[in-house]
Amino acid sequence: MAHESFEDAGVAKLMNEGFVSVKVDREERPDVDAVYMTATQAMTGQGGWPMTVFAAPDGTPFFCGTYFPKANFTNLLRSVTDAWRDQREAVMRQGAAVVEAIGGAQALGGASSPLTADLLDAAAAKLATDYDSESGGFGGAPKFPPQMNLLFLLRHYQRTGNAQALEIVRHTCEAMARGGIYDQLAGGFARYSxxxxxxxxxxxxxxxxxxxxxxxxxHLWRLTGDPLARRIADETARFIIRDLGTPEGGFASSLDADTDGVEGLTYAWTPGQLTEALGPEDGPYAADVFEVTAAGTFEKGTSVLRLARDMDDANPPVVDRWSDVRARLLAARDQRPQPARDDKVVAAWNGLAITGLVDHYFATGGAESLEAAVRAATLLADRHVVDGRLRRVSRDGVVGDPPGVLEDYGAVAEAFCAVHQATLDGRWLDLAGTLLDAALAHFPTGNGGYYDTADDAERLITRPADPTDNATPSGLSTLAAALTTYTALRGEPRYREAAEAALGTVAPIVGQHPRFSGYAAATGEALLSGPYEVVIATTADPTGDPLVATAYELAPPGAVVLVGPPDAPGVPLLADRPLLDGAPTAYVCRGFVCDRPTTAVADLTAQLARR
Structure with missing residues (x-):
């Protein structure tokens, strides 16, 4: 519609004569998008983007739709103009009915009920019935990476030993990693297949x-040692840092789907192009390895690169040749026109990336991941946190006006907790507490749940409160995750109680519709397991320390792991945790109940196995 209608002078004339036209960036204003998407679904039975809404001056929607071809849109503009002029009373009645309907659709549930082990077990079983045993993932086309459900199933496996849950994750991760949805040359996943x-x-x-x-x-690599999982984790971390890192230290929102208006132009290949880039020997080899055929798998005889066979367990000469071919193909691809980048820094999305990079650092020791996470966290702290409250977006280091929504508070607070664990810097824990206290003060519904917007945010026709996961975890589930981690780090039960109450409001959804509540279920697994607090008090270099390695390897679902000197300032979990006989000492607690400290790997292993 942007090209067909909004850039057309005739259409623009009609729009400007009869309407005040507002184009909403749904990434900057997810609250506006949520309200009017609910209205669109109520009026049409379906939603999607582009979303077209006609509203009265007070914001009341009276006609909604999605994509309209230019001719249809032109006719619609004229019809709405006539209706507004000649039938305004009827139009406003229709708008009032829509507002009433979406108010009911967003009505908040009743009292909390606990998110129990039985409900989490039922969620895992339901996911198993929805599982695509042939291709991995859940459901049919289009197929999205189910990352939140995979995280839940990994934690569920840790708690229960459910081998089917682990196999669903392993198979899905392998299928995605070898598919066209994964960039076989530069790393990183596309939005969906x-x-x-x-x-x-x-x-x-x-x-x-x-x-x-x-x-x-x-986490899959940590649990299984699968070399494919390790490679994909490493390459995806590098993709985030290299291709999405901004000069100010944050991470850009996305890379466009198209290049010069053509989707896939940068990424698709023919056998001839492979030979041109690699020569007569390696060109056919690459076509075989990456399943590039004369018929093609994409458009106009081109193919998206896929990995035809397992290369991660291959012998060194095979791996060396494959790695060389990948590097040369990427260099050739870099000479092509490249997709544009959306340099907008979104607080919540940066929070998710920071937590992912810190997890990667803890598991692999990759210093680059931690350094990038700290840089991004510093940008959020210095630019996005304003007077103790969050702003949602920035660009070129300049923060925008849109206030943070609930997912921003939850994801950023969780990220700050992660950085605190990695750096032992008390600033990050204090900042996380500031954001969580603001969320608890300004977002609650009164029944344990949370609105997506603050009580002092711009008033819309309804106040959205969607507890379900979509493209990103819901605001409620990110907040519950941050509260869970923070209470383990700080030792204050009221934050855990708030997390339990929040999860209680979505317990029925977790049990019945787990595909839309994976992050809440993953947080539920952490709470059910404790969450564990694992502290290794040491004054020596922790690199190679068997206690530290055991703690990272066997940490239960959602566990907090801290390694550092006793009584380090700003780190509550290291307070009053001395060394025993001068040796590195492990302290394991679960729900504020602690085991005896130990210096023995066998004892620590046994303590972490009790779940």
């Missing part, structure tokens, strides 16, 4: 997808 087999992606790459998928592949 247009087919059910992960072959052809919608080529847009989003920060939030990759930030969450770093966590999934990192």
């Amino acid at each position: 247009v087919d059910a087999r992960w072959i052809v992606p919608h080529f847009e790459k989003m920060l939030y997808d990759n930030g969450l998928l770093v966590r999934v592949y990192t």
Whole structure:
């Protein structure tokens, strides 16, 4: 519509004569998008983007739709203009009915009920019935990476030993990593696959997808030692840092799907192009390895690169040749026109990426991941936190006006907790507490749940409160996750109680519709397990310390792990945690109840196995 209608002089004339036209960036204003998407769904039975809404001056919507071809849109503009002039009373009655309907759709639930082990077990079982055992993932085309559900299933496996849950994650992660949805040359995942087999992606790459998928592949590698999972975690972390990193230290929102108006132009190949880039020997080899055929898998005889066979367990000469071919192909691809980048820094999405990179650092020791996470956290702290409150977006280091919504507070607070664990800097824990206190003060519904907008935010026709996951975790589930981690780090039960109450409001959704509540379920697993607090008090270099390695390897779902000197300033979990006989000492607590400190790896292993 932007090209067909909004850039057309005739259409623009009609729009400007009869309307005040407002184009909303739904990434900057997810609250506006949520309200009017609910209205569109109420009026049409479906939603999607572009979203077209006609509203009265007070914001009351009276006609909604999605995409309109130019001729249809022109006719619609004339019809709405006539109706507004000649039938305004009827139009306003229709608008009032829509507002009433969406108010009912957003009505908040009743009293909390606990998110129990039985409900989490039921959620895992329901996911198993929805699982695509042939291609991985859930459901059919278009197929989105189910990162929040995968994180939940990994934690569920840790608690229960459910082998099926782990296999669903392993198979899905392998299928995505070998498919066209994964960039086989530069790393990073596209937004979704247009087919059910992960072959052809919608080529847009989003920060939030990759930030969450770093966590999934990192945890899968930590639990299984799968070399494919380790490689994908490493490459995706590098993609975030290299391709989405901004000069100010944050992470850009996305890379566009199209290049020069053509989707896939940068990424698709023919056998001839491979030979041109690699020569007569390696060109056919690459076509075989990456499943590039004369018929093509994409458009106009081109193919999206996929990995035809397992290369991560291959012998060194095979891996060396494959790695060399990848590097040369990427260099050739870099000479092509490249997709544009949306340099907008979104607080919540940066929070998800920061937490993913810190997890990657903890599991692999990759210093680059931690350094990038700290830079991004510093940008959020210095630019996005204003007078103790969050702003949602910035660009070029300049913060925008839109206030943070609930997902911003939850994801950024969780990220600050992660950085605190990695750096032992008390500033990050204090900042997390500031944001969580603001969220608890300005977003609650009164029944344990939370609105998506603050009580002092701009008033819309309704106040959105969607507890379900969509492209990103819901605001409620990110807040519950941050509260859970913070209470373990700070030792204050009231934050845990708030997390339990929030999860209680979505417990029925978790049990019945787990595909839309994976992050809440993952947080529920953490709470059910404790969450554990694992502290290794040491004054020595922790690198290579077997106690530290055991803590990271066996940490239960959602566990907090801290390694540092006793009584380090600003780190509550290290207070009053001395060394025993001068040796590194492990302290394991669960729900504020602690085991005896130990210097023995065997004892620590046994303590972490009790779950």
